[in-house]
Amino acid sequence: MDFAYGSGDFMFHFAPIFITVVFVIVFGTILVRSVKGISQWHKNNESPVLTVPARLVAKRTAVHHYTNNTGPDTVTNDTSTTYFATFEVASGDRIEFHVKGTEYGMLAEGDRGRLTFQGTRYLGFERDRSAV
Known part of the structure; x- marks a missing residue:
């Protein structure tokens, strides 16, 4: 597995990892905000x-x-x-x-x-x- 910059192999290995990391960050942020919002809504209803x-x-x-x-x-x-x-x-x-x-x-x-x-x-x- 040669990651020489001139061969183009680097991008074929790096791009899927980068896209996956970005997807996980975006999805994780949406999930955390949703859970916080639902939690606050529930706490308000109980107050x-x-x-x-x-x-x-x-x-x-x-x-x-x-x-x-x-x-x-x-x-x-x-x-x-x-x-x-x-x-x-x-x-x-x-x-x-x-x-x-x-x-x-x-x-x-x-x-x-x-x-x-x-x-x-x-x-x-x-x-x-x-x-x-």
């Missing part, structure tokens, strides 16, 4: 639904840009935005939740009210109307 007094201390967004080559002369650009809200509860702990865009738009930093959540799952925030 009690809590409603606690809270104050909205911060809002933020994460914007992701995607470029897709859909044809020889066609490129499309897509953008997605993920919305987050951070609440502070009576103990001083801060909890950040992923929220829907419509909910994000209705929240204002400094709002006080009652936060409802289950594990890491945001269920809602009812503003204290007497503070308005």
Whole structure:
């Protein structure tokens, strides 16, 4: 088995190993992320639904840009935005939740009210109307 670079044998031996390693890494990453997601979903379902007094201390967004080559002369650009809200509860702990865009738009930093959540799952925030 001669791995001389000029003979081309090296690539015939290296390419299948490289492709297999890449496949295992990609498949392994997908599997680990899926297991983590299912585990978190299960933990959230097992957690009690809590409603606690809270104050909205911060809002933020994460914007992701995607470029897709859909044809020889066609490129499309897509953008997605993920919305987050951070609440502070009576103990001083801060909890950040992923929220829907419509909910994000209705929240204002400094709002006080009652936060409802289950594990890491945001269920809602009812503003204290007497503070308005």
